Amino acid sequence: MMLIGTFRHFLVYGGRLVLVPVIGACVVGYFAYHAIQGDRGLIALGHVQNQIDQAKAVLAQVRGERERLENETSLLRPDHLDGDMLDERARAVLNYSHPDDLVLMYKANPDGSAASADRAAPALLPNKK
Numbered sequence: 001m002m003l004i005g006t007f008r009h010f011l012v013y014g015g016r017l018v019l020v021p022v023i024g025a026c027v028v029g030y031f032a033y034h035a036i037q038g039d040r041g042l043i044a045l046g047h048v049q050n051q052i053d054q055a056k057a058v059l060a061q062v063r064g065e066r067e068r069l070e071n072e073t074s075l076l077r078p079d080h081l082d083g084d085m086l087d088e089r090a091r092a093v094l095n096y097s098h099p100d101d102l103v104l105m106y107k108a109n110p111d112g113s114a115a116s117a118d119r120a121a122p123a124l125l126p127n128k129k
Contacts, residue, residue, distance in 0.1 A: 076089065
């Protein structure tokens with residue numbers, strides 16, 4: 001009988017001594033797993049950092065394009081109009097050329113793209129006689 005009482009005492013009190021650390025370890029493991037793998041964990045942080053880097057690269061590209069366009073539009077303002085820029089834009093929009101201009105046409109590739117990457121449109125060169 002003494003052996004059964006001792007065994008019961010071990011299960012009740014000894015179980016608590018083992019069960020509390022096991023539950024604590026499970027809780028710590030749960031939070032550690034989600035700190036790494038969760039929606040806001042370390043792996044997700046790496047993905048967000050990559051997206052931020054890509055967005056910064058796009059932002060820099062767009063800012064450069066904006067500065068270029070602002071420069072071109074500043075040349076067309078009435079207070080200081082650049083004649084060459086006005087002539088270039090008028091010819092491009094109206095699809096006209098001067099009678100003395102030499103127009104170089106490029107064959108298009110079968111896929112519809114220009115033959116040369118740096119020359120997407122026909123070039124207008126003055127015809128010097």
